[in-house]
Amino acid sequence: MLISETEVLLTSMLNLAGVRPSEVSAVDVRRTVEVFRRFAAAPADDAASPEEDGDGILAQTGTVDFDGVREFSADLTRQLIEAADQEVIWQLRCTLHWTPSAETEALGYRVLWSFGMPLDDFFAKALSLPGWAWALAGVQAPRHLTIELDRV
Template identity: 75%
Template sequence: MLISETKSLLTSMLDLAGVRTGEISADAVRTMLEVFRRFASVPVDDAVSPEEDGDGILAQTGTFGLDGVHQFCADLTRQFTDAGDQDAIWQLRCTLHWIPSAETEALGSSVLWSFGMPLEEFFAAALGLPGWAWALAGVQAPRRLTIELEQI
C-alpha cells in the first residue's frame, strides 16, 4: 500500500465493519478503534519505517475550536514520512467529534505518540487516556466521524 492509498483503505475497512463517516452511534466508537488498530499494522511501502519514526500513530483528545466550532474530539492519526522526500510528512486523521459539555471539558486534553513502543502497548496506553476512556464508555454518541489525509 502507498501513502496515497491509506485513506481509501481505512475508509473501506471501516465500511466493511459497518462504520461510515458522518453520524455514528456510540457503539461504533469501539468498532472504529478496533478497525484503526488493524489498519495501523498494515505496512506502507513508500513511508520511512516505523523503526526510524517514519510511520507512527498519534492518539489525542480534547476540546478544541475546529472549523469554527467548539467541540470535543477523540482522534487517531497515522503519520507517515515519505521515503522519497523526507521533508514530506502526511497525516491520516480519523476524528470523532462531540458537542462539548462540562464533563468533556473536565477531561482536559491528552496526546500520546506510538514512536518507540510496540503498537499493542501504544493502544493499551491510548485507551487509558481520559478522553478515549470517556469516548469508549458510550456515554454519548459522537456528532460525526471524519477521515482526512493531508500533507503537513
C-alpha cells in the same frame, strides 16, 4: 499499500465494519478503534520505517475550537514520512466529534505518540487516556466521524 491509498483503505475497512462517518453510534466508537488498530499494523510501502520514526500513530483527545466550532474530539492519526523524501510528511486523521459538555471539558487535552513502543503497548496506553476512556464508555454517540489525509 501506498501512502496515497491510506484514506481509501481506512474508509473501506470502516465501511466493511459497518461504520458510516455521517451516522456514527456510540458502539461505532469501539469499532472505529478496532479497525484503526488493524489499519495501523498494515505497512505503507513508500514510507520510512517505524524504527526511523517514519510511520507512527498519534492519539489525542480534548475540547477544541477550530473554525469557530467548539467540540470534543477523540482522534487517531497515522503519520507517514515518505521514504524517498524525508521532508514529505502525511497525516491520515480519523476523528470522532462530539458536542462539548462540562464533563468533556473536565477531561482536558491529552496527546500520546507511538514512537518507540510496540503498537499493542501504544493502544493500551492511548485508550486509557481520560478522553478515549470516556469515548469508549459509550456515554454519548458522536455527532460524526471525519477521515482526512493531508500533507503537513
